[in-house]
Amino acid sequence: MLALKENFYRLLHPKIVFLLTSVGKDGRDNVMSCAWSTPASEEPPKVIVCVSKEHYTAELILQTGEFAINIPTKDMVKAIWICGSKSGRNVDKFKEANLKKIKASKISAPLIEGCAGFIECKVSETVDAGECYAFLADVLTARADEKYFKKSVWIPHTIPMHLGGRKVVYFEDEKIS
Numbered sequence: 001m002l003a004l005k006e007n008f009y010r011l012l013h014p015k016i017v018f019l020l021t022s023v024g025k026d027g028r029d030n031v032m033s034c035a036w037s038t039p040a041s042e043e044p045p046k047v048i049v050c051v052s053k054e055h056y057t058a059e060l061i062l063q064t065g066e067f068a069i070n071i072p073t074k075d076m077v078k079a080i081w082i083c084g085s086k087s088g089r090n091v092d093k094f095k096e097a098n099l100k101k102i103k104a105s106k107i108s109a110p111l112i113e114g115c116a117g118f119i120e121c122k123v124s125e126t127v128d129a130g131e132c133y134a135f136l137a138d139v140l141t142a143r144a145d146e147k148y149f150k151k152s153v154w155i156p157h158t159i160p161m162h163l164g165g166r167k168v169v170y171f172e173d174e175k176i177s
């Protein structure tokens with residue numbers, strides 16, 4: 001067996017990768033790629049996203065407690081890399097990755113046009129998880145594009161999942177019997 005230390009988390013991938021949008025007190029917004037997330041409760045609806053304390057995104061979420069999960073499609077893989085390898089402290093990643101901002105309905109952080117799904121969130125608790133903050137948040141609203149999400153599930157081969165490093169994969173479906 002292969003012993004894993006710092007890469008132990010790769011055993012829990014692939015994970016849906018999304019574009020995490022945030023906004024600061026002064027209205028400056030940002031987008032970063034994020035894969036570490038999980039639903040935390042169905043009733044009330046809550047999610048957890050884990051963001052490194054060093055990221056500009058963490059700074060903005062700490063200021064306003066708002067963020068949005070934007071789930072990109074297959075044709076946005078390049079944007080995933082740009083938003084996951086540069087910091088919004090230094091560059092406007094929306095511009096650099098050619099992402100168009102659209103208005104969210106419940107929060108002031110923007111959404112990203114063309115994404116397959118959106119979850120607007122408000123932080124209820126911030127956990128110091130070590131290198132990351134784990135933001136536990138209320139789901140204020142969630143919606144998906146029926147082109148990609150039908151009968152309450154993702155359509156196979158439509159949305160990229162993060163395997164690790166620069167690799168994404170697409171899933172097949174099979175019935176559990």
Ligand SMILES: Cc1cc2nc3c(=O)[nH]c(=O)nc-3n(C[C@H](O)[C@H](O)[C@H](O)COP(=O)(O)O)c2cc1C
Nearest residue numbers: 032033034035036051052055056057084086087088
């Ligand atoms: C596919 C992918 C997934 C990532 N997932 C996470 C994650 O779950 N949490 C995290 O803190 N950083 C993650 N990152 C790294 C951040 O996106 C990256 O460090 C980014 O530059 C931070 O941007 P910011 O400083 O503008 O917030 C990921 C990067 C990639 C490419």
